[in-house]
Amino acid sequence: MRAGVIKGYMQKEFKDLVRTRMIYLVYLLPTMILLLFGYGIRLEVTGARTIIIDQDQSRFSKELIDKFTHSKYFNAKVLLISPNEGLHRIKQAKTDILLIIPPHFEQDLLHGQKSEIAAFIDGAFPLRATTMQGYVEGVILHAAKELAQRFGLRHPLITLNHRALFNQAMRDENAIVPGLIGLILLVAPALLSALLIVKEKEMGTIFNFYSSPIKKSEFLIAKLTPVFLLHSINIFILFLWATWWFEVPFRGSFWLYWVASELYVLISLSIGLLVSIVTNRQIVAVVLTLIITIIPGFLYSGILMPISSMVGESYIEAHIFPVMYYNHIIYDTFLIGQGLASMKNILYLAILTGYGALLLFIGALLLKKELR
Amino acid sequence: MASLEVDRVHIAYKNVVAVKEASFTADAGQIVGFIGADGAGKSSLFHAIAGVLRFRGEIRYEGHAYHSPKEAEPLKPYIGLMPQGLGLVLYPQLSVEEHLKFFANIRDIPQDKAFQEYKKKLLHMAGLEEFPDRLAKNLSGGMKQKLSLICTLIHKPKLLILDEPTTGVDPLSRRELWEILDQNRKEEGSLTLFSTAYMAEAAKMDKIHLMDEGEIIAQGSAKELIGSARPYTYQETHCQECITFNRRTYSLKPLSVPHAEPTLESLFFINALKKGKIPPPVEVLPRETQIDIPQIVMEAKGLTKRFGDFIADDHIDMQLRRGEILGLLGANGAGKTTFIKMLLGLYPIDEGELYLLGRKIQSPKDRQQLKSFIGYMSQNFALYKDLTIRENLLYFANMHRLPLAKASERIERLAKSLGFWDYMDNFPKDVPMGINQRFSLAAAILHEPVVLFLDEPTSGVDTIARAQFWQLLHKLKRIWGISILVTTHYMSEAQYCDRVVVLRRGKKIADASPKELERRFGTDDFEEVFLRLYEERR
Ligand SMILES: Nc1ncnc2c1ncn2[C@@H]1O[C@H](COP(=O)(O)OP(=O)(O)OP(=O)(O)O)[C@@H](O)[C@H]1O
Ligand SMILES: [Mg+2]
Numbered sequence: 001m002r003a004g005v006i007k008g009y010m011q012k013e014f015k016d017l018v019r020t021r022m023i024y025l026v027y028l029l030p031t032m033i034l035l036l037f038g039y040g041i042r043l044e045v046t047g048a049r050t051i052i053i054d055q056d057q058s059r060f061s062k063e064l065i066d067k068f069t070h071s072k073y074f075n076a077k078v079l080l081i082s083p084n085e086g087l088h089r090i091k092q093a094k095t096d097i098l099l100i101i102p103p104h105f106e107q108d109l110l111h112g113q114k115s116e117i118a119a120f121i122d123g124a125f126p127l128r129a130t131t132m133q134g135y136v137e138g139v140i141l142h143a144a145k146e147l148a149q150r151f152g153l154r155h156p157l158i159t160l161n162h163r164a165l166f167n168q169a170m171r172d173e174n175a176i177v178p179g180l181i182g183l184i185l186l187v188a189p190a191l192l193s194a195l196l197i198v199k200e201k202e203m204g205t206i207f208n209f210y211s212s213p214i215k216k217s218e219f220l221i222a223k224l225t226p227v228f229l230l231h232s233i234n235i236f237i238l239f240l241w242a243t244w245w246f247e248v249p250f251r252g253s254f255w256l257y258w259v260a261s262e263l264y265v266l267i268s269l270s271i272g273l274l275v276s277i278v279t280n281r282q283i284v285a286v287v288l289t290l291i292i293t294i295i296p297g298f299l300y301s302g303i304l305m306p307i308s309s310m311v312g313e314s315y316i317e318a319h320i321f322p323v324m325y326y327n328h329i330i331y332d333t334f335l336i337g338q339g340l341a342s343m344k345n346i347l348y349l350a351i352l353t354g355y356g357a358l359l360l361f362i363g364a365l366l367l368k369k370e371l372r
Numbered sequence: 373m374a375s376l377e378v379d380r381v382h383i384a385y386k387n388v389v390a391v392k393e394a395s396f397t398a399d400a401g402q403i404v405g406f407i408g409a410d411g412a413g414k415s416s417l418f419h420a421i422a423g424v425l426r427f428r429g430e431i432r433y434e435g436h437a438y439h440s441p442k443e444a445e446p447l448k449p450y451i452g453l454m455p456q457g458l459g460l461v462l463y464p465q466l467s468v469e470e471h472l473k474f475f476a477n478i479r480d481i482p483q484d485k486a487f488q489e490y491k492k493k494l495l496h497m498a499g500l501e502e503f504p505d506r507l508a509k510n511l512s513g514g515m516k517q518k519l520s521l522i523c524t525l526i527h528k529p530k531l532l533i534l535d536e537p538t539t540g541v542d543p544l545s546r547r548e549l550w551e552i553l554d555q556n557r558k559e560e561g562s563l564t565l566f567s568t569a570y571m572a573e574a575a576k577m578d579k580i581h582l583m584d585e586g587e588i589i590a591q592g593s594a595k596e597l598i599g600s601a602r603p604y605t606y607q608e609t610h611c612q613e614c615i616t617f618n619r620r621t622y623s624l625k626p627l628s629v630p631h632a633e634p635t636l637e638s639l640f641f642i643n644a645l646k647k648g649k650i651p652p653p654v655e656v657l658p659r660e661t662q663i664d665i666p667q668i669v670m671e672a673k674g675l676t677k678r679f680g681d682f683i684a685d686d687h688i689d690m691q692l693r694r695g696e697i698l699g700l701l702g703a704n705g706a707g708k709t710t711f712i713k714m715l716l717g718l719y720p721i722d723e724g725e726l727y728l729l730g731r732k733i734q735s736p737k738d739r740q741q742l743k744s745f746i747g748y749m750s751q752n753f754a755l756y757k758d759l760t761i762r763e764n765l766l767y768f769a770n771m772h773r774l775p776l777a778k779a780s781e782r783i784e785r786l787a788k789s790l791g792f793w794d795y796m797d798n799f800p801k802d803v804p805m806g807i808n809q810r811f812s813l814a815a816a817i818l819h820e821p822v823v824l825f826l827d828e829p830t831s832g833v834d835t836i837a838r839a840q841f842w843q844l845l846h847k848l849k850r851i852w853g854i855s856i857l858v859t860t861h862y863m864s865e866a867q868y869c870d871r872v873v874v875l876r877r878g879k880k881i882a883d884a885s886p887k888e889l890e891r892r893f894g895t896d897d898f899e900e901v902f903l904r905l906y907e908e909r910r
Contacts, residue, residue, distance in 0.1 A: 002480050004477060004480055005477060005478055005480050007477070008473070008474060008476075008477020008478055009474075009477065009478055011474075011477075012463065012466065012470075012474050015465065015466060015470070016463060016465050016466070019465035019507075020465055203460070203463075203464075204455065204457055204460035204461060205460070205461050205462070205463060207424065207453065207455050207460065207461050208461055208475070208478065210424040210441075211422050211423070211424050211448065211451065211452075211453040211455075212448060212478050212479060213445070213448040213449045213479070213480075214478050281758075283758075368441070369424070369441055369442075369445070370423075370424050370425055370426060370441040371419060371424055371425050372426075
């Protein structure tokens with residue numbers, strides 16, 4: 001490998017990026033997506049109309065009800081109506097949520113027995129319903145935990161999904177913004193690296209690579225390094241947007257966030273490389289890259305659906321794409337902060353490394369210095 | 373042992389065979405020519421030799437045998453390939469100087485004093501030393517071509533593969549290019565493979581290969597090849613099963629008229645006769661719309677265009693009369709394309725007055741009204757690569773607001789009479805250059821304009837297609853009464869023009885009929901006329 005050759009080629013890449021104004025896109029696109037979607041997908045629901053039927057009328061049930069009435073997310077009323085009447089009100093769209101606290105609620109809990117609270121949620125808008133469900137579960141869990149502590153109960157009373165569990169403030173930004181970072185860092189570098197190679201194919205300048213003694217490794221380094229460096233800066237920019245603008249808490253290690261993100265950018269640009277090998281036209285490369293990055297990026301980001309609640313094929317698919325591993329790590333760095341103390345994070349970091357190396361290897365193998 | 377031995381090289385794409393078992397040898401220090409119709413397989417053969425395309429068979433260069441691009445890799449430091457296509461290997465956003473630097477860098481050439489000297493020499497040869505900082509996208513077509521060429525020469529290749537390097541290059545630069553190649557082979561002992569559509573150029577080569585349908589059908593010196601054409605070449609006459617072009621008639625059967633002296637071009641016509649591919653006569657049907665055309669269709673008074681400090685067109689006066697073919701000639705960068713773009717309103721006019729169809733052009737609105745009377749074909753045939761020929765034509769029809777039924781009818785008529793009906797559903801890249809050229813012309817005349825601006829319509833097009841194209845222009849002129857402004861670097865085409873205007877560095881230096889100019893310089897070779905005209909002003 002000859003440094004002079006790589007440097008020469010790389011200089012050209014940078015000049016081209018700057019003079020074609022592509023550089024703006026490199027920095028505007030990620031920020032735009034983050035702002036657009038960060039505000040766009042507002043899952044947050046406030047003041048959900050809630051009816052609570054308290055059939056126990058105990059200390060426990062009162063405390064639980066308090067949690068609801070003191071939350072801005074609910075507009076809760078305790079009514080003395082029959083469950084059927086309550087259900088009827090949901091049907092009439094006069095209320096969003098109906099909670100029924102069963103008789104002997106307190107007694108059951110104190111005796112260590114399971115007790116079931118019935119929660120009915122208006123499912124007219126599924127996404128909104130899911131959100132409300134998460135809130136309800138969150139509040140109940142929180143209360144249950146408190147009660148358990150206070151009365152020394154041992155059994156976990158309710159199990160909940162990760163998001164509601166760790167996103168205690170129940171702010172949407174906390175849930176969405178880290179997921180968006182995972183999406184953006186998958187899409188943007190892939191797009192750029194695919195374009196940088198396919199553009200040369202389309203224009204014909206790729207002949208300069210084919211017919212000269214440049215080695216494949218030199219070409220790849222010269223092509224991919226600029227993408228890597230430029231998008232490395234995006235890792236910081238996105239971090240600042242998340243923590244300053246969206247005020248997402250950051251509880252974990254910045255180093256872990258940084259290293260995992262660089263690995264992820266590497267994976268992304270390798271995907272772009274693979275796309276550029278099979279396509280000859282820029283427009284095709286763009287569309288293909290978007291399809292293979294955005295769809296899994298969204299599906300397995302945890303924005304739409306927590307991975308843990310996936311079953312069967314989608315569970316397996318989630319494990320095939322790199323998105324899930326990265327997202328796990330960055331949700332951890334933002335919201336939990338276990339860092340390398342968690343074996344899972346270490347394992348996932350290793351998987352990301354292997355993933356990147358494998359894709360890059362395949363790309364280098366498939367890249368040919370010949371016309372086709 | 374020859375320096376380069378090509379042994380039964382066979383190249384097939386998905387469903388077409390591009391090169392069939394081609395074999396030839398060449399020695400160091402030679403300049404070896406390849407001529408042939410578009411799509412004959414020259415480029416594919418060159419790509420295989422340059423090690424950028426898969427092939428079957430064997431190629432040996434200086435004793436190193438290779439059968440695939442991979443095996444050719446160790447030879448790449450010694451090879452220089454300039455693929456066909458205007459500025460194909462250039463980066464629009466890099467300057468002239470940056471290109472040379474880039475090509476030196478990727479070849480890992482130390483940029484010492486000797487290199488700087490050589491670079492200066494190359495820049496001078498290409499006439500680019502005045503514009504080291506100009507971006508490639510702002511160069512004229514021919515300047516791009518010359519920049520590509522010197523970028524290919526920068527590492528002094530021992531095996532130089534040039535695929536139509538002189539397409540769109542002016543006669544002066546062609547002569548200088550030839551000197552460089554000659555010097556290169558003497559000093560470096562380089563072997564040069566060279567494909568060209570200029571037969572005068574081919575005549576200077578050590579050996580010529582004539583390719584057709586993937587095969588090398590004849591090889592030898594220019595003299596030998598011309599000799600082989602002699603029995604079939606006659607003085608101009610009329611007959612069945614023969615082709616007449618450029619004052620000669622070609623026939624396989626003996627004719628009663630005396631023989632004429634053939635040229636290398638004759639080979640193409642004779643080959644077409646042998647293969648039974650007599651080009652069908654192109655027809656032009658009367659125009660559907662009738663309009664009154666003024667005596668003077670276009671008049672420019674002191675038209676000027678500046679790019680910063682640089683004056684691309686300097687106070688140019690020009691008239692285009694009704695039913696006239698006016699040739700616009702000039703070296704690369706003389707300002708021909710810029711002039712046409714001003715006429716079309718693609719560049720704003722910095723100074724001067726322009727009258728089109730008797731009306732003074734002052735605002736975009738004036739142009740809008742005249743749009744339907746003007747047809748234009750750009751230097752690189754501005755077609756949409758992702759649309760088929762039919763879709764392209766429909767698109768152009770739509771732009772001129774032709775109703776669909778009428779458009780389809782006209783397209784069919786044009787396609788049939790211009791002879792590209794069989795290619796309607798192909799993509800532009802899959803058909804011969806000559807077909808692209810004719811269908812681009814069809815796109816330009818679809819709306820039946822009264823004036824046509826053609827920018828190098830014949831560059832990169834093979835001999836027969838060019839011959840047909842000129843016949844077509846003459847028929848258009850006669851039957852439609854259309855006026856045509858056309859640029860070209862084929863000086864032999866000047867004789868088909870009623871009048872020529874010659875530009876030099878943005879200034880008009882001649883405006884006369886080709887006959888007059890030939891008389892003035894006492895020669896009937898217009899290339900000679902052109903060179904003398906330029907020297908006069910030096
Ligand atoms: N946008 C631009 N900016 C700066 N210079 C330009 C621009 N466009 C054209 N030029 C310069 O103007 C001059 C005339 O260019 P033009 O394309 O008209 O030449 P031409 O006569 O058509 O040459 P060719 O035969 O090579 O096509 C050239 O020196 C070219 O580099
Ligand atoms: Mg031009």
